Amino acid sequence: MTIWKLYDAIEQALALLALIGTVAAVLTAGIGRSIGAPVTSAPQFAQLFLIWTCMLGADLAMKRGETIRVSALPDLLPPSGRRLLSLLSLALMLPFLGFLAYLGWDLAIGNWQRELGGSGLSYGLVTLALPVGAALLALTLVRRVLSLGVDAAFEPVLPDLGAPGTDRDPNPAPGHAPGLAAGHSTEDLL
Amino acid sequence: MISALILGLALTLIIIGMPVAFAIGIAGTAYFLLPGTFLPDSTAVQRIVAASQSFPLLAVPLFILLGNLMNSSGITPRLVGLATVIAGWMRGGLAQSTLILSALMGGVSGSAVADAAMQARILGEPMVEKGYDRGFTAALLAIGGLITATLPPSLGLILYGYLGEVSIGRLFIAGIVPGMLLLMVLMIATWGVARQRGYKPETERLPTLREVGHELWRSFWAVLFPIWLLIGIRFGFFTPSEAGAFAVAYALIVGTLIYRELTPAKILDAMVQSLRDIGMIMLIILFSGTFGYVITFERVPQSIAEVALTALSDPTVLLFVIAGFLMVLGMLVEATVLVMLLTPILVPVVTAAGIDPVHFGLVMMTLVTFGGMTPPVGVSMFTVCGILRCSYRDYSIQMLPLVAAVLGMVTLMILFPGLVMFLPNWLM
Amino acid sequence: QDYSLNLSTSQTLQDPLVIAMQGAEERIEERSEGRMEVTIYPSSQLGEDNDVLEQIRSGAPIAALVDAGRLAPFLPELGILAAPYLVDDYTEYAAITESPVYEEWVGQLAEESGIRLLNYNWFQGTRQMFTQDKVETPEDLGGVRVRTIDAPGWVATVEAMGATPAPMAWSEVYSALQLGAVDGAEAQLTGAYGIKLHEVSNNVAFTNHIQLFTGLATSESWFAELPEDLQAIVTEELKAAGEEATRETVAKLAEVQAEMEAAGVEFNEVDIAPFRDRVDVVYKKVGLVEAREALAPYLPRRSEPAAPAPRRRGRKPAAPGEGEHDHLETL
Ligand code: NA
Ligand code: NA
Numbered sequence: 030m031t032i033w034k035l036y037d038a039i040e041q042a043l044a045l046l047a048l049i050g051t052v053a054a055v056l057t058a059g060i061g062r063s064i065g066a067p068v069t070s071a072p073q074f075a076q077l078f079l080i081w082t083c084m085l086g087a088d089l090a091m092k093r094g095e096t097i098r099v100s101a102l103p104d105l106l107p108p109s110g111r112r113l114l115s116l117l118s119l120a121l122m123l124p125f126l127g128f129l130a131y132l133g134w135d136l137a138i139g140n141w142q143r144e145l146g147g148s149g150l151s152y153g154l155v156t157l158a159l160p161v162g163a164a165l166l167a168l169t170l171v172r173r174v175l176s177l178g179v180d181a182a183f184e185p186v187l188p189d190l191g192a193p194g195t196d197r198d199p200n201p202a203p204g205h206a207p208g209l210a211a212g213h214s215t216e217d218l219l
Numbered sequence: 220m221i222s223a224l225i226l227g228l229a230l231t232l233i234i235i236g237m238p239v240a241f242a243i244g245i246a247g248t249a250y251f252l253l254p255g256t257f258l259p260d261s262t263a264v265q266r267i268v269a270a271s272q273s274f275p276l277l278a279v280p281l282f283i284l285l286g287n288l289m290n291s292s293g294i295t296p297r298l299v300g301l302a303t304v305i306a307g308w309m310r311g312g313l314a315q316s317t318l319i320l321s322a323l324m325g326g327v328s329g330s331a332v333a334d335a336a337m338q339a340r341i342l343g344e345p346m347v348e349k350g351y352d353r354g355f356t357a358a359l360l361a362i363g364g365l366i367t368a369t370l371p372p373s374l375g376l377i378l379y380g381y382l383g384e385v386s387i388g389r390l391f392i393a394g395i396v397p398g399m400l401l402l403m404v405l406m407i408a409t410w411g412v413a414r415q416r417g418y419k420p421e422t423e424r425l426p427t428l429r430e431v432g433h434e435l436w437r438s439f440w441a442v443l444f445p446i447w448l449l450i451g452i453r454f455g456f457f458t459p460s461e462a463g464a465f466a467v468a469y470a471l472i473v474g475t476l477i478y479r480e481l482t483p484a485k486i487l488d489a490m491v492q493s494l495r496d497i498g499m500i501m502l503i504i505l506f507s508g509t510f511g512y513v514i515t516f517e518r519v520p521q522s523i524a525e526v527a528l529t530a531l532s533d534p535t536v537l538l539f540v541i542a543g544f545l546m547v548l549g550m551l552v553e554a555t556v557l558v559m560l561l562t563p564i565l566v567p568v569v570t571a572a573g574i575d576p577v578h579f580g581l582v583m584m585t586l587v588t589f590g591g592m593t594p595p596v597g598v599s600m601f602t603v604c605g606i607l608r609c610s611y612r613d614y615s616i617q618m619l620p621l622v623a624a625v626l627g628m629v630t631l632m633i634l635f636p637g638l639v640m641f642l643p644n645w646l647m
Numbered sequence: 648q649d650y651s652l653n654l655s656t657s658q659t660l661q662d663p664l665v666i667a668m669q670g671a672e673e674r675i676e677e678r679s680e681g682r683m684e685v686t687i688y689p690s691s692q693l694g695e696d697n698d699v700l701e702q703i704r705s706g707a708p709i710a711a712l713v714d715a716g717r718l719a720p721f722l723p724e725l726g727i728l729a730a731p732y733l734v735d736d737y738t739e740y741a742a743i744t745e746s747p748v749y750e751e752w753v754g755q756l757a758e759e760s761g762i763r764l765l766n767y768n769w770f771q772g773t774r775q776m777f778t779q780d781k782v783e784t785p786e787d788l789g790g791v792r793v794r795t796i797d798a799p800g801w802v803a804t805v806e807a808m809g810a811t812p813a814p815m816a817w818s819e820v821y822s823a824l825q826l827g828a829v830d831g832a833e834a835q836l837t838g839a840y841g842i843k844l845h846e847v848s849n850n851v852a853f854t855n856h857i858q859l860f861t862g863l864a865t866s867e868s869w870f871a872e873l874p875e876d877l878q879a880i881v882t883e884e885l886k887a888a889g890e891e892a893t894r895e896t897v898a899k900l901a902e903v904q905a906e907m908e909a910a911g912v913e914f915n916e917v918d919i920a921p922f923r924d925r926v927d928v929v930y931k932k933v934g935l936v937e938a939r940e941a942l943a944p945y946l947p948r949r950s951e952p953a954a955p956a957p958r959r960r961g962r963k964p965a966a967p968g969e970g971e972h973d974h975l976e977t978l
Contacts, residue, residue, distance in 0.1 A: 044494050045487075048284070055277055055464035059457035062828060065790060067813040069802055072274055080271040082280060083505060086498025087240075095495050096238040097503060097555060103236040111236075118237040125245050132264040139261075140701055142720050146797040146814065152697070156268050159505075183238055257651070259705035269698045274816050384690075388822050455827030458819055515692045 033172075037092070040165070044085035050078035070148030077145065077155055084162025091169045094185040112180045119170065119182060126167040133160030222517040225250055229510065239555070244506030250513045258516070263509045270508030271501075278377045278387065279504070280497040281463025282329045285470055287489040287496070290337065292474025292481045297438035298323045299341060304426050304434045311413025312421035313346050314359055315406055321363035322402045325370030326445025329377070331588050334367035335360050335599045339606040347607070351418065354613030359409065361592045361599040361614075362621045366405070368588045370398035372448075372462070375584040378504070378558050382511070383566035385576045388458075389643040393577045396642055397585065401628055408624040440473045503555060511563050519564060527568055534572045538582065538633050541565065545583055549590020550597070557587045577643060578636045582629060589625055593618070650683045650877065654863070655693045656712040659841065663895035664712065664769055664861075665689045671888035678880045703866045704761045710865035710885070712769055716798050718864065721760035724752050727938040728767065729857060731804040731926040732919070737770050737858045737893075739947050744768060746945040757867040765870075765882060767862030768889035770896055772835025774857040776808075777844050779830060782852040783917050785809030785925055794820050794832035803929045804856060805833060808922050817842070824848055835859050836903045837896060845907040851914045854922055863889070 054075035061068040090096060103111045137156035145152045173182050225246050232242035244267070250256060251263040289295055302320035309315045317338055324334050338360045346356045368375055371391035380387035412418070435442065448466055451457050457465050474481030531537040548557055562583075569579045592599045594615050604614055632639055652675070658664045665687065672685040693699050699711040700718075715728035727733065734740065743749055744767050753764045776782055778791060788809035795805045797814035805812040813829045823829045824847040832844060833856070839845065863885055870878065904914060930936050 041491065041494075045490055048280070048490055048494055048497075051277065051280060052284070052464050052467055055281065055461050056468060059461040059465060062792060062813055063456045065792060065811060067792060067811060069797070069812060069814050072797070072815070075277055076272050076274065079277055079280065080268065080505075082494065083271060083498060083501035086494040086496075087502040088498065089491070090495040090498040090502075093495065095499055097240070097499055098236055098238045099233055100236050102234050114235045117235060118232070118241070121232070121245050122237065122241050125241065125248065128248065128260075129264055129267070132261050133268070136261050136264055136268070136701075139704075143697060143701070144720055144798075149799075155272065158271075159264065159268050183236070258707050259702065261705045262702045262707060265698055265701055266694065269694055272695075274819070386822065455823070458815070458823055458826075458828050512693070515688070518686075 040085060041089060044082065044089055047078045047081040047085060051075055051082050054078055070146065070150075073146040073148035073150060077150060080155055080158040084158045085165070087162060088165040088169055091166055092173075094173070094181075094183055096183055096185075098183060100183075108180060115179050115182050119174065119179065123167055123170060126163040126170075129163035130160045130167070133157075133163060221250065221253070221255075222514060222519045225510070225513055240502040240506045243503065243510050247507070247509030247511075247513050251509075262512070266508035266512045267505050268508075270505045270511075273381060276377075276381050276504070277461075278372070278463045279374065279381075279501065280493070281467060282372050282374060282377070283496045283500070284490065284493040285463060285466045286330060286333055287493045288467060288470040288474065288481070288486070291485040291489050292470050293478035294438075294441040294444070294470065294473065295324070295337060296341075297441045297478075301434040301438045301442065303421065304430055307421035308423075308425045309406075309410070309413075309420055311351075311409050311418040313342070313349060314351065314356075314409050314413060314418065316421070317342055317346075317360060318363050318366065318402055318405050318409065321366040322370065322398065323442070325367040325398055326448070329368065329372045329374035331364030331368035331591065332599050332602055333364075335364035335592075336602045336606065338363065339603045343603075343607045352416070352613075352617055353607060353609045354615075354617035355412065357600075357603045357607045357609045357614050358592075358618035358621055359405075360607075361597075361603040362405065362589075362618065362625065364599055365585065365589055365592065365625065366398055366401050369394050369401055369581070369585060371395065371445075373584065375554060375558060375588055376580060378555070379562050379580045379584055381504075382558065382562035383576055383580065385566065385580055389577045390580050392643040392646055393581055393639050396638055397581050397628070397632060400631070400638070401585075401625070404624040404628045405621060408620045412620055440477055444469065444473075500555065514563060523564060523568055528572055531572075534569075534574050535633065537572050538569070538574060538579070541569070541579075542582055542586060542629065542633060545586045546590065549587040550593050550595065551590075554587040554591050557590075558584075575636065575640060578632075578639050581639050582632055585625075585629055585632070593622070650679075650873065651708055652683060652685045652865075652881065653693070653707075653709045654685065654687045654712070655691075655699045655709055656687075656689055657691045657696060658689055658712070658771075660689045662689070662837075662841075663899060664771065664892045667769075667888040667892035667895065670891060671884045674884050674887075675880055678884070679877055683877055683881075700762065700864065703864060706761075706866050706868050708866065708869050710765060710863045712861045713864050714859065714861045715767070716796075716800060718756060718762065718764065719800075721762060722752060722756045723934060724938040724941070725756065726800060726933060727935050727942060728860060729800060730933075730935055730939070731807075731856045731929055732923040733939070734858060734946060737773065737860070737897075740768070740770075740858065740860055742945050742947065743942060746942065748941050748945065761867045762864050763867040763870045765863045765865055766886045766889050767860060768886065768893060769861045769863070770893035771859040771861060772837050772896060772900065773855050774833050774835055774859055775839075776810075776852040776854045776856075777824075777832045777834060777839060777848040777850070778852065779849050781850050781913065781915060782831075782854070783915065785921055788831075791831050792829045794823065794829045800929065800933045803932045804926060807925045807929050808854065808856065809925070820844065821847060836907070837899055840903045840907065845910045845912045849912060851907070851912055852917050853914065854917055855919060856922065856926070 054071050057068050058071035058075065061071060103114050106114070133156060137153045137160060140156065141151050141153040143152040144150070145155060170182065177184070228249060229243050229246035232245060233239055248263045251258055251260050299320055302316040302323055306312055306316035306319045320338060321334055339357070343356060343360060347353050371394050373391070373394055376390040376394060377387055379385065380390045444466070447469065448462050451462065451465055471481065471486070527537060531540060545557070565583070566576050566579070570576055591597045594600065594611055600611070600614060604611060654668050656664060656668070668687050672687060675683055675685050693702070693709065696711060696713045696717050699709060700713060703709050703711060715725045719726035728743070757763045776793070780787070782788055785808055791810045792813040793805050793810040794815055795801045795812050802812040802814060810831070815823060815829070820832050821842050821844065824832060824844065831848065834844060873881070908914065930939055
């Protein structure tokens with residue numbers, strides 16, 4: 030279990046770095062240009078950090094079952110029906126993630142010589158976020174199924190996956206009201 | 220034909236409860252795996268990566284982070300105080316001040332749900348205690364979020380602009396007038412309800428200049444926020460896509476140095492929460508890259524445009540028909556999902572009909588966001604009713620005057636495009 | 648039909664290049680007696696150029712209109728085709744693409760990257776300098792932030808010319824110029840007209856720094872599998888379309904310039920020599936010195952210093968370059 034805690038902590042730390050990097054790169058782009066010294070590769074760094082933020086963030090969300098979905102139909106069904114639908118979803122999602130991981134890896138290696146704008150970075154670093162993210166998501170799904178069962182695979186329960194010390198305070202922030210949705214467990218940010 | 224199958228597959232997967240990102244991603248990828256398709260499979264993967272490589276799209280994570288930082292930095296509670304003083308003297312003063320608050324929040328938050336949830340927690344029970352009907356309170360707080368989502372910045376408009384390749388700067392500026400009009404029509408509707416039911420003002424008299432001044436002073440840095448952003452964009456310190464990063468820096472400075480409420484622990488907390496929010500919403504955007512490619516490759520927008528434009532040659536009629544269609548779908552389907560699926564299809568259609576995509580964007584986003592506040596499926600409704608423990612039936616009945624106000628407003632927007640367009644045309 | 652060919656470009660539907668493609672579509676379908684179906688995807692509908700090239704390398708039946716800068720990562724020598732002040736006039740490109748050196752590069756590209764460059768004769772215009780204040784010498788560009796394409800060759804060119812390069816998305820140029828986030832942009836007249844740069848800039852200097860040509864690149868494996876007669880039809884018709892597109896583009900130039908002048912934009916000729924002298928460093932920086940030497944026998948003799956730049960007024964702008972650009976850019 031401690032191994033998993035360490036794993037979760039490292040993943041979260043990397044995700045935080047990517048987020049901070051995104052903000053810093055965009056700030057650098059804007060400030061540099063306003064003072065007449067544009068940092069030409071700042072936008073590329075922003076986009077590199079962006080995709081890593083997205084993929085790692087998606088996995089952090091999946092770990093807690095925070096995912097946008099429409100649960101009206103599953104919620105109407107008896108537990109056996111719900112389990113069946115959940116199984117069906119998983120049976121498609123896991124191979125899909127495998128497909129992304131496999132071909133994404135190929136793609137990242139295959140276009141390593143493609144440049145990310147004028148930054149001198151390889152576009153492969155951008156592409157790599159997808160296969161890595163897909164592998165992490167697949168792992169998370171398997172962990173959730175093993176610890177919560179098939180029917181709760183996408184439910185927004187707080188799983189004991191060893192989320193490292195960042196649990197929200199008891200009053201969830203505005204916009205996040207887990208578990209209120211009668212017939213619906215979706216969160217929507219718009 | 221094939222695209223109809225793919226769309227059907229996506230909807231089926233969504234209905235069986237698969238996370239939306241995966242439903243859209245799997246349906247799009249299926250196209251590449253069909254035996255008749257001679258496109259390489261790796262293209263399906265490439266489109267997902269490519270979806271992330273848009274500089275304007277950076278605004279989405281930045282404004283999500285901003286929203287979470289605002290709540291822990293002490294900016295939000297100060298705006299509540301200001302709104303209460305400004306609108307407290309009106310009939311139904313407390314109700315009116317929640318609408319003013321939505322407008323104040325509009326300058327910084329892009330999310331209707333976040334606005335409604337925040338207000339329901341802070342103002343919901345106090346309103347019920349003062350004698351406001353529980354259902355009306357819930358409906359007002361939920362629908363007030365529409366003002367927040369229409370005024371710039373708006374997450375919905377960012378998404379729309381990104382997917383439809385429409386200028387996000389122009390969309391933002393175009394949102395100002397509809398946002399203020401929404402504020403007005405909702406205040407009028409609230410005034411009508413308050414009069415009929417005898418809801419009282421909060422205070423006996425108009426606020427004195429001193430009181431307003433005091434609250435303005437207390438919330439000075441918070442009120443300055445949107446003004447500061449607009450000035451920054453107007454004078455070229457940053458582009459609209461970069462504004463989010465500057466706003467984040469501003470919230471950090473105000474929260475830590477001026478209000479001194481933002482501790483390192485709170486910042487970390489806000490960032491971790493933002494990461495999950497970003498991942499949740501961006502995964503849909505990324506995975507829909509493949510789906511969008513299929514729609515394009517099969518030339519779906521062109522086919523629909525041909526049919527629609529042959530049948531409906533008048534742009535206003537076309538807009539009304541599309542609006543009706545969006546309203547019905549919006550009642551049933553999540554705003555995010557609708558925007559993802561329909562923007563790339565509808566923007567070329569309306570553009571071909573001679574409708575400005577900025578004008579259409581405001582109409583579309585108002586309707587689909589509003590759909591989240593109506594039964595049978597609506598996240599704002601679920602959120603607010605959940606917090607206030609109010610029945611969906613009460614909510615639905617009490618919301619009717621507000622619904623009339625919103626629909627009247629949308630009709631005006633369709634009939635008089637100038638209402639939406641004159642500001643962006645004048646400024647940009 | 649037995650075969651399908653999908654043409655991809657970042658240009659919009661109304662652009663002369665796309666109109667020329669439509670002509671080719673008709674003639675290919677007719678001459679192949681329906682054995683080949685052609686579909687055109689304008690406005691980067693299939694993705695930005697680098698992404699489409701990636702699809703092509705995986706064997707997709709697509710031909711994409713790309714500038715040489717996009718191909719440079721696969722064969723650095725090709726970057727020369729988008730290098731600054733390579734020739735004095737766009738008509739001189741024909742001599743380059745008919746040279747054995749070019750032929751050899753095309754063969755090498757196909758072999759090493761799987762990309763078959765079908766032609767390189769789609770002229771989009773000559774790249775010019777859009778600014779607020781009049782520009783006549785490199786010194787006038789001192790401290791001026793000029794939007795350019797985000798690729799090493801372009802950034803180096805703008806820097807060498809005396810300005811401060813500020814790469815950003817093509818879709819953001821208009822508002823950036825209007826709001827003062829940048830002070831200028833380099834672009835070809837037609838592309839600039841498309842995004843209304845004349846509304847937000849006061850002056851255009853005919854710096855003529857890059858001739859913006861593009862060519863159709865397709866999948867070598869797909870092309871090799873076509874029957875010979877279809878190969879010939881595709882090659883001939885697409886080349887003819889490129890010539891037609893060039894004629895149309897050149898014809899449109901004067902028209903666009905007049906429209907811009909009517910909108911209040913001033914145009915001025917500049918003495919090109921001081922700019923040209925400064926860009927030598929670009930060739931060294933991006934490693935194109937040898938490629939230029941290899942091409943030298945086929946390049947027309949330089950008219951050298953003396954003559955300011957009276958030649959082509961109103962020739963178009965444009966020049967593509969390496970790497971990434973923006974989505975909508977016509978480049
Ligand atoms: Na807003
Ligand atoms: Na609804």
